[in-house]
Amino acid sequence: MSAADIELREVRKSYYKDRLEIPVLQGLDLEIEAGEYVALMGPSGSGKSTLLHLLAGLDRPDGGSVRVGEAHLESMSERERTRWRSRHIGFVFQMYYLVPVLTAQQNVELPLLLFRMSSAERRERVGTALDVVGLTDRADHRPNQLSGGEEQRVAIARAIVTDPDVILADEPTGDLDAKTSSEILDLLQLLNSEFGKTIVIVTHDQRAADRARRLLHLDKGVFERDEARQASSAS
Amino acid sequence: MTLGYILMQNLRRNPSRTALTVVAFALPMAIFVAAISCVVALKEIGESNAKQLRLAVHDKTTLTNGLPERKRREIEALDPDRKRLRAVCGMRWFGGRVPDEQNTLTSLAADVDTFPVVYSDAGMTETDVEAWERERRACVVGRAIAEQYEWSVGDRVELHSTVPPYLALEFRVVKIMTNPSVANYFFFRRGYLEESLKEAGSENPICNVFWVKCHSVEDLRWLQVEIDRLFAGTSEATKTEDESVFKSRFTQAMGDLPGLMEAMAVVVVVIIALVAGNTMMMSFRERTRELAVFKAIGFASGRIFAIVLGESVLLSLMGALIGIVPTAAILLVFPVRRLNYGPISSLEVSSDAIIASFAIALTVGLVSGLWPAIQSLRLQTTDALRRVA
């Protein structure tokens, strides 16, 4: 049970298209405490994914600093960030991105293969992760034998199996119906409340946002609003 | 927007794949054109030999045993009216080498009177024949040899025999033979050889082979049986063979390169078919949805069929072009006969071989595009649109 706090200072990020600068993040400041549950909203193209990618160390800011726990990501090499990411970040994608040829169990096991770990220990951890997401009985199913919600749960199991400090989810319910969405959100909430993970979730879904203790509105590269709220848990 | 335009756009869409496919197709194609040239050339030589209607008569146990020269008259006596048999030419192996060279040339001493008739593929004109008959030391030389040693008509050349008693003789080139079937031969007058042997004190007029020229295939079959029957049971029993059978002894003994080339040609066709088929499958799979859109907006099935098939054919032809043209050019500039390796010395790229290679490429293109093209006909628009690439 570990968690990390997050601190962004003056973060700038632009993309270039045909030498034309497209500024995405323009001097962003943000502090997230360890164990916080933050929802990130904003219109499409406002830079939410970009921000998440910066937090995961998938990309580097053009300026400013990004600190997650002990790690100062802006000054780390790609190799260092990759290694760091495998230990400290769990990432959940909108489209799940499971490996179609592997079973649920094997998919969950993937991040563990980067660690020096006995296969018994790996099996135990995978078992625990699948248990947390409630898919123990689907361990040997392939992604195409699972429903969308189940796939996303496998993806979440994969994100938590390494016991990361921070879980980042980019529109995890974007492709799911309302009922399944709420199951996924319950699960994330559980990870936050039971296991104390720092969670940043990007969403367009107001109900998803409602569950967060803090809601950030991003628009045109700056925070428009930053609401702290009482999480209406399991409303 | 023409079909051709769509085809070109499709090929340009994934340029690395197009390039890889074309190269993977071109390389085996290069082998194919060489292999098929070899096969075609040997076939042509075989046909030209067959047209010559010649039989080879030699000692039953081995070629190296000579037969006495009087055998010629005995063979001729089988058909005194010359109804079946046109002429008999005795030949004796000389095994000459150009001084200080390693290669033993296929050099043979031939009967002066009948050689121009029996070896009409030497292509001797009346003046050539005149020179051949006039000049005691006359020799006619195949083009491969003449090119290798830079000989031309009128040159004095010297060969050292590699068989006892290892004579060194001087010759005068009266004719250069261009026909591929004799490009590696060196013929001279047997009389000259026998006289020189006599001077050297080893008189023993023998021939290793008697070439019997016949009037027709039936005559050839008849003579083949009759000649062997004539000498059966004597100490000079003979074996009479078709020219092609006789020559296959040598190609076989040199590793059967024609056989290898034929096998290679087959392997190559298999490989290019797989390469082309593979690309078409990949390209089709990636484009299923797009083709469905074409269909949805009202493209006729036939057109879609043509788009898929056309791409495959175009790819194959491009690969063929890139493989065939440089290979053909190389073979033209550096003729393989320079290697002086019997079985391929006749390898020259013929238009037949090039046409055959393109035909194979076209066929492969059609066949490998066929399966995806048929799939495209079956394409259910709605299904395909739903399918996630």
Add this chain to the structure above:
Amino acid sequence: MALPLRYHWLSLFARKTTTLLTILVIAAVVGVFGWMMGFHAALRDSLSVAGDSRKLIVIKRGSTAESNSAVSPEEFNRLHQLSDVQVDPETGERLISPEMLVQVSLPRLRDGGATFANVAVRGVTKSAFKVHQNVSFAGNRTLGSREVIVGRAAAEQFGGLEIGETINLGHGGIRPYEITGYFSADGGPMESEIWGDLHSLMNSYNRSRYSSASLRLGDGADAKSVLERIEGPAIQLTGATETDYWDGQAKWIRIYIGIAGGLVAVMSLAAVFSIANTMYSMVAGRTREVAMLRTIGYSGGQVLWGFVIESVLLSLIGGVLGCLACGAWLSLVGNTKDMFGATTFTTLAFKISMNWRIVLASLILVSVVGVCGALLPAVRAARLEIVAALREP
């Protein structure tokens, strides 16, 4: 290797057709390669057995091989002047073997006798068995005047050479000789020969001259200086160590192998391109999977390795298949082959077979092909912009 092999294996077969077609391309190339290696190895083994550098083959000046050499008995006797020749401890004689080489045309069993091969018949005396040390023959070494013994390779490949059969030799082929035994020569060229008594054969062929002489050098004797003496004014013959002799005879064989090797090289290159093509498509089809792996902490290097491993796996399957196909071809269609020496006009028979060394060489070749083919696509995968790939629809 971070990712489990199972993952690569399964990913390969997620696209069955493409993978299968590529495997078949590789199998075809490896099949040909295996055959060629087998051919090369068989020849090399055979010729290296022949390569006895302590043995000299003496022939007439101006001739190129034993088959066109004629050495008179007087010339032969002059060889006894040589002091550097090994002495037979039993008889006290110098180990010089007079030999006569002729040829007989025999049907090839491989094509049911449709074609004929020129098989060497060697007339020998007892001393031949001592000079040619790799020849082993269990029976009586003093051959009867009407009997011959047959090398094992010849017996296997040419017709009419069973023990007890008779073979017609001599001028005109009218002297029957009975085959009384087989000999072996460690697979060397002599195993393709037929041996009989020297004087009987010379008589049958109306010959008064030998073809050649073989002699064994004494301990410490220098081949070069002995050869100089043989070529010198006192003896006036020529010769070569057996190693050099066969090296010279192998010219056509080398050209043949050169051609076959060139063809295999071109085809291997084609296989590289074909694999590259397949791997590019693999990478393209799995961009998002790669992005996911990178996101959960796999490094670019690990991804690169992954694709290389996949490609090598693919190639190895093709390689194994190709070796099997080649083995099947050899055992079903035939594995015998024979070739002329460059100037001997006699046949060297040998057997092509798959052995572990060839299989290993094939698998190594195919792995190299696999690595080469995967390299560029794998680098592309490793360099993938994760962020961009995650954004792809």
